[in-house]
Amino acid sequence: MPRHTEPMKVLLGITGGIAATRAADLARLLTRQGHVVRCVLTEAGARFITPLTLASLTGQPVAGANPDRPEWRATPVVEHIELARWADLLCVAPATADILGKAAHGLAPDLLSTVLLAARAPVLWAPAMNTAMWEHPAVQANVARLRGFGHHFVEPAEGLLACGEEGPGKLADIEDIAETVAWLGSPRHPSFSGKRILVTAGPTREDLDPVRTLTNRSTGTMGLEVARALRDAGAEVHLVLGGDLRAPLGLSTRRVRSAAEMLEACLARWEDMDGCIAAAAVADQRPESPAVQKVKKQEGPEDLRLVRTADVLGTLSERRRPGQWLLGFAAESEDHIANARAKLLRKGLDGILANDITGGHGFGPTLNTLTPVLPGGPQPPLGPLPKAELARAVVQWWGGVLAQP
Ligand SMILES: Cc1cc2nc3c(=O)[nH]c(=O)nc-3n(C[C@H](O)[C@H](O)[C@H](O)COP(=O)(O)O)c2cc1C
Known part of the structure; x- marks a missing residue:
């Protein structure tokens, strides 16, 4: 066609x-x-x-x-x-x-x-x-x-x-x-046309009890736009989605709540994928023991004990087979490029997009800027652009990196 x-x-x-x-x-x-x-x-x-x-x-x-x-x-x-x-x-x-x-x-x-x-x-x-x-x-x-x-x-x-x-x-x-x-x-991109790509998007939710939850300010907009741009570039996109936003048409989507559910959904698909763009804002902590019944008000201070959640990106990286690529996102409120590079090296990623969230930037349907970082160092920033256009710029940039011999 x-x-x-x-x-x-x-x-x-x-x-x-x-x-x-x-x-x-x-x-x-x-x-x-x-x-x-x-x-x-x-x-x-x-x-x-x-x-x-x-x-x-x-x-x-x-x-x-x-x-x-x-x-x-x-x-x-x-x-x-x-x-x-x-x-x-x-x-x-x-x-x-x-x-x-x-x-x-x-x-x-x-x-x-x-x-x-x-x-x-x-x-x-x-x-x-x-x-x-x-x-x-x-x-x-x-x-x-x-x-x-x-x-x-x-x-x-x-x-x-x-x-x-x-x-x-x-x-x-x-x-x-x-x-x-x-x-x-849409014009198809040779790096993505016919490829199977896992995309994670949105926040995760860690329940404290049946009504209260720990989450973050991510809406999932950026990840959904990335999924849409990959679909338009010809990829078969498998989306693992947290939060409430509607998934784009034409993708296979699995809706999840917690980090553990997100990991399980990703691992169920990872082996068959050519690559993954992980844009989800996964909670790092969850309540140690969520209450089965709604917790009642108590007098005086209350304690909440948190433990680490499953590391989605780190686990995908550990379990990847040769040829699979992995691109992450890092939302950082300070020293965003250095911190993003440290995350890239720690988790063994092929690339990472540093998102400077100082002053509440980067959340929701606003203009945003992303700085791509490769193992060799940072690249020229993409944006500021509306997220749909920024996602297309990310896909073009990453498609170009993948096409390099
Ligand atoms: C009030 C009215 C509403 C109609 N609504 C539909 C409709 O929703 N879908 C449909 O297939 N045909 C509907 N029809 C029948 C078509 O208008 C009719 O088959 C017509 O020959 C279609 O011509 P066209 O395909 O060249 O437009 C409706 C007819 C009338 C009078």
């Missing part, structure tokens, strides 16, 4: 269902993300949303099934082959049962179905329909046939449908569709 650098040219097909109104938000989101979006409306789609709305949101002409109708005349009509060649990616959202059937069987009675047949670019479908329609064997057979052609799907969500029924058939989240578009269009 060809891969494109941004901005990507996205052809957004919109077909005739009530969810067509949400295609306006998708068109807006994709445009805001820097893609060039051109919409193709089916005739039924144009009964739910107007070309004027879509042209206004995308700044691009809208093409449709019936160029003779007065509403199309305001925008230039584009031939199906030109559109099919233009697109880096085709996304049909919402996709009716009807368009799935046409595309699955090579039928081309209107502009959108003809463009789909004439295009060589990747195709992403976001179906939306009544639950009984979605579950019908004919529709499922069409979906399977399209998957067989190499087409991709964002499955419909479950929920209350416009027809009053509850079940699968609702158009997937607009954000999930946009994220899948970005993933399909």
Whole structure:
């Protein structure tokens, strides 16, 4: 499949269902993300949303099934082959049962179905329909046939449908569709494409009793963005995640609480992995004996005895087989580069990213700077950047290091 650098040219097909109104938000989101979006409306789609709305949101002409109708005349009509060649990616959202059937069987009675047949670019479908329609064997057979052609799907969500029924058939989240578009269009990196990579992210929680817990200020944002950037670079990402944030789409994710659970989840996967980026903020201490029942208030000072938790990174390093690489993070409040280098040497890592957290920097969705440190010494810092961009910079940097002979 060809891969494109941004901005990507996205052809957004919109077909005739009530969810067509949400295609306006998708068109807006994709445009805001820097893609060039051109919409193709089916005739039924144009009964739910107007070309004027879509042209206004995308700044691009809208093409449709019936160029003779007065509403199309305001925008230039584009031939199906030109559109099919233009697109880096085709996304049909919402996709009716009807368009799935046409595309699955090579039928081309209107502009959108003809463009789909004439295009060589990747195709992403976001179906939306009544639950009984979605579950019908004919529709499922069409979906399977399209998957067989190499087409991709964002499955419909479950929920209350416009027809009053509850079940699968609702158009997937607009954000999930946009994220899948970005993933399909991202350039793959030779150091990561097809590689299996373990990523740890988020805080761990060490329980004191059934209601109280010891944790830290990490949200997991940086680790999740690293996982997303590795996925977009073509890796098969296995994420071990602490905290409450939602995992990115398309990863195999295991949610954990404590350092011991994180270690167990990592070790279960480590042998099959090519490498690991450990961004989780693992607690160093846990209560020696967590109480089974909620601890009652007492008069006077109370003592809390802490013991060391499992060393996730150190254990992965000890148990690695030849060829596996290990990249860590070090959040340091003083002398961050020297301390990060000491951690790298102590734990036998291949590289480490020093995160200067002085003054509360580095936590949550803020701009951040990371200094890569290799066994030979520090490298030029990456950032300050928003974490999504910083994660892509980390992946580019580490991909370059891995590619060196
Ligand atoms: C009010 C209304 C809502 C509809 N909603 C859907 C829908 O959500 N999903 C679907 O597959 N078809 C739905 N249909 C049926 C399609 O509009 C119909 O199959 C149409 O021929 C699809 O044409 P297109 O695929 O060219 O857009 C709906 C029809 C009407 C009248």
